[in-house]
Amino acid sequence: MLQNKPSRSLSHHTKITDYMKKFIETNYRVSIPSSMKQSRQNKQNRSIDKTSNVFKVFEWLKQVDLPNVQQNVCLKQSQHNKQEKERELLILKALQKYHHPCIIELRHHFMNNNQTNMLFDFMPLNLTQVIQGHRQRNKEIPLILIKSFAFQLLRAITQLHECQICHRNIQPDNILINNNTFELRLADFSQAKFLIEGEDSINNVNNVKYRAPELLLGTTKYNNSIDLWAYGCVIYEMWTLNAVFEGNTPEEVIAEIIKILGVPKKHELQSMKSQFEDIKMPQIKKKEWEFSETMEFIKQFIKYNPTYRGKAQQYLNHSFFKDVLSGQIRLNGRELPNIKNLKPYELEILRLE
Incomplete structure (x- = not known):
């Protein structure tokens, strides 16, 4: 008999700042729906997986205009130390040229308040x-x-x-x-x-x-x-x-x-x-x-x-x-x-x- 195990939250969610909202709307011509803002109820429903690395992910199901492709995207906010952030970006950029279908591809990144914000294709x-x-x-x-x-x-x-x-x-x-x-x-x-x-x-x-x-x-x-x-x-x-x-x-x-x-x-x-x-x-x-x-x-x-x-x-x-x-x-x-x-x-x- 297979045993059920308690489910774990797989993503950490954060409120999108005005800067990020403006950036995404300006560069990707997409309006961030107000429902994305984290409510008190959402905070209660979303636990944090303590075994995961310390990072925040914000995902939404919304069509945006990416270069040459219509695609849903997700935004990852990285709060690692400077060396780790630079290393992650270096590796993601190195992988971009291969466009490997089995590796998530970095679409864009920007800095805000010492956070590295990275945009990826959305996977459900x-x-x-x-x-x-x-x-x-x-x-x-x-x-x-x-x-x-x-x-x-x-x-x-x-x-x-x-x-x-x-x-x-x-x-x-x-x-x-x-x-x-x-x-x-x-x-x-x-x-x-x-x-x-x-x-x-x-x-x-x-x-x-x-x-x-x-x-x-x-x-x-x-x-x-x-x-x-x-x-x-x-x-x-x-x-x-x-x-x-x-x-x-x-x-x-x-x-x-x-x-x-x-x-x-x-x-x-x-x-x-x-x-x-x-x-x-x-x-x-x-x-x-x-x-x-x-x-x-x-x-x-x-x-x-x-x-x-x-x-x-x-x-x-x-x-x-x-x-x-x-x-x-x-x-x-x-x-x-x-x-x-x-x-x-x-x-x-x-x-x-």
């Missing part, structure tokens, strides 16, 4: 809402839809890694979904970073449930494979409608990981560059995962040794995506996103030229 849902909706109805997500979402997310991760960018915050909250077209876009680059080999980076990234074990064990020298660990966790959650490693602290999550992978051996601790090679691990009986096509695919990413998780691009032509790569896939008569708009490097990997 995120993956957390999709998972929660199915859990509440006690209904599994169709496997073909899981495969479609997994393929699109992998395309996004591959593009980032081709650019030497590590997202560092892959979780269902940051995976946006168009419920009409089933298109997926990876969003929230507030923790993303150009990783340089040998350079120290903070390890307190991502929600702890999706945090790779090397981060939980204190390493500050890691690589893009932490995104693949999180990717495996996300697919598992779509498959079972529950997080693979439940916990609110690093210690709790490590205990859950040990239940699946066993106590890490010395060579595995060394491969993770753990700062705690001599730490005494809890002796917990290891569970065996059930065998299925989906679980075998997920297990490729849930490994202690970061090297053994492989590279994102090598999985694009994995047999798990055979149905997706066949060209036409449908769900209840509705066509799912197929392999259109592939980039040259993707075509080369898939040998579809």
Whole structure:
């Protein structure tokens, strides 16, 4: 029996200032409806997800005139420190030239009161809402839809890694979904970073449930494979409608990981560059995962040794995506996103030229 979990607010909302209202109306020729102003009732109904990064998002369903396209948009207000704001903008601008269909694209940005305001295409849902909706109805997500979402997310991760960018915050909250077209876009680059080999980076990234074990064990020298660990966790959650490693602290999550992978051996601790090679691990009986096509695919990413998780691009032509790569896939008569708009490097990997 699938257990219902309390829903979490996925967006922080803020009142649009007169400056922002004027800016948007002037530059995008759109009138901000008065209903957007946050009422006392709205404040009571909207809780804040304490596990998310500190940022505010304001979304509205309103057609605006963007360059060459009619599109609904959302406004994100970033209140990170100066270095983090500059890094996020740098990465978003670097990604603009690729126009990747599986990555949210920055449309415009402006500063106001030391806040970075960024305009993106509007996406109605995120993956957390999709998972929660199915859990509440006690209904599994169709496997073909899981495969479609997994393929699109992998395309996004591959593009980032081709650019030497590590997202560092892959979780269902940051995976946006168009419920009409089933298109997926990876969003929230507030923790993303150009990783340089040998350079120290903070390890307190991502929600702890999706945090790779090397981060939980204190390493500050890691690589893009932490995104693949999180990717495996996300697919598992779509498959079972529950997080693979439940916990609110690093210690709790490590205990859950040990239940699946066993106590890490010395060579595995060394491969993770753990700062705690001599730490005494809890002796917990290891569970065996059930065998299925989906679980075998997920297990490729849930490994202690970061090297053994492989590279994102090598999985694009994995047999798990055979149905997706066949060209036409449908769900209840509705066509799912197929392999259109592939980039040259993707075509080369898939040998579809």
